[in-house]
Amino acid sequence: MQSGLRENLLKVLDGKEDGIIPVLSVTQTATNGLMETTGAFWPQAHSSAFQMAELSLAAHTVGGLEAIRYPFCLTVLAEALGCEVDLGTINRPPEVMSHPFAEKVEKPDIPADLYDRARVPVVLETTRRLKNLAPNVPLIAGMEGPATLVYHLIGAQDYLKWALFKPETFKMYIREATCICEGYAKLLFEAGADVICLDDTVAGPETLDCLLFETLIKPSYQYLTHSIEGPVVIHMCGNTTSILSSLANCGFEGISIEESVSVAEAKSQIGSRTILIGNISTTNTLLYSTPEEVEEEALKCLEEGVDILAPGCGLAPETPVVNIRAMEQARDKYQNVFVK
Numbered sequence: 001m002q003s004g005l006r007e008n009l010l011k012v013l014d015g016k017e018d019g020i021i022p023v024l025s026v027t028q029t030a031t032n033g034l035m036e037t038t039g040a041f042w043p044q045a046h047s048s049a050f051q052m053a054e055l056s057l058a059a060h061t062v063g064g065l066e067a068i069r070y071p072f073c074l075t076v077l078a079e080a081l082g083c084e085v086d087l088g089t090i091n092r093p094p095e096v097m098s099h100p101f102a103e104k105v106e107k108p109d110i111p112a113d114l115y116d117r118a119r120v121p122v123v124l125e126t127t128r129r130l131k132n133l134a135p136n137v138p139l140i141a142g143m144e145g146p147a148t149l150v151y152h153l154i155g156a157q158d159y160l161k162w163a164l165f166k167p168e169t170f171k172m173y174i175r176e177a178t179c180i181c182e183g184y185a186k187l188l189f190e191a192g193a194d195v196i197c198l199d200d201t202v203a204g205p206e207t208l209d210c211l212l213f214e215t216l217i218k219p220s221y222q223y224l225t226h227s228i229e230g231p232v233v234i235h236m237c238g239n240t241t242s243i244l245s246s247l248a249n250c251g252f253e254g255i256s257i258e259e260s261v262s263v264a265e266a267k268s269q270i271g272s273r274t275i276l277i278g279n280i281s282t283t284n285t286l287l288y289s290t291p292e293e294v295e296e297e298a299l300k301c302l303e304e305g306v307d308i309l310a311p312g313c314g315l316a317p318e319t320p321v322v323n324i325r326a327m328e329q330a331r332d333k334y335q336n337v338f339v340k
């Protein structure tokens, strides 16, 4: 069903139930095996549109995933805004090393040429390249959500301090970050992306309590999903159960959950308001178990009601390719037995 992958995903994200359950990842997909197959290795593949396209495409052509998800990190906007980034190694993803706006309580200075800076043009060029290479396969462009961007700009300490004691400054930063995310998402869609995935763990209950989420973050999400034309899904790591119902009112086309969230519980929280994406364990199962065990966990996710079968988080680079492929096999079995 190669030719219909894009159409099918968009249909599912639109809440139409007659499609085939997509098997994909909204979080990072590069593995050492795929790097060897393509010759596109970390860390170089973070800075080269050619390598980024080849490596992310391989998760579809070799790994069997039904979408192409790129880039492989959550540092692109932060770097363009002046954070120093360590690009990591073959096994370690890029990481933000400095927070240029820490302790600056005045309005942050946003460069006019922001989207021409650092690796933003690389991701946009990757999008155009992939659109040519695989026009029928959906492109999922990942990016830092507004909270993650603020967290990177001001650092963990100010992030928590301002959320509690300087909420107006915090909100001002979130508003700026929201505009940056909005502008970037627009460019990604123009370049050919089909879906945007905001990754925004630090907005969730592992970092901010639910009340702070409501007052400081939710308005930003509602604004973004309203202003961005095109499907937006959100991923948060950790146990997000306590905010799922509220998150389902933010206008996202899908919510991606980690394995610490129960699929059945998540489903009962969100109902039919949005699509549930998840949540095969990336460490316990995809990294360390056998394809049979991946299949077993995938079938459980499907039976409990995920709308899109996906890893619970970004793949560990050492994940065996056979385990990625096992997800698709599980979906095929499930749909043959239970749906036909």
Ligand SMILES: [Zn+2]
Pocket: 027, 235, 236, 237, 238, 258, 312, 313, 314
């Ligand atoms: Zn995660």
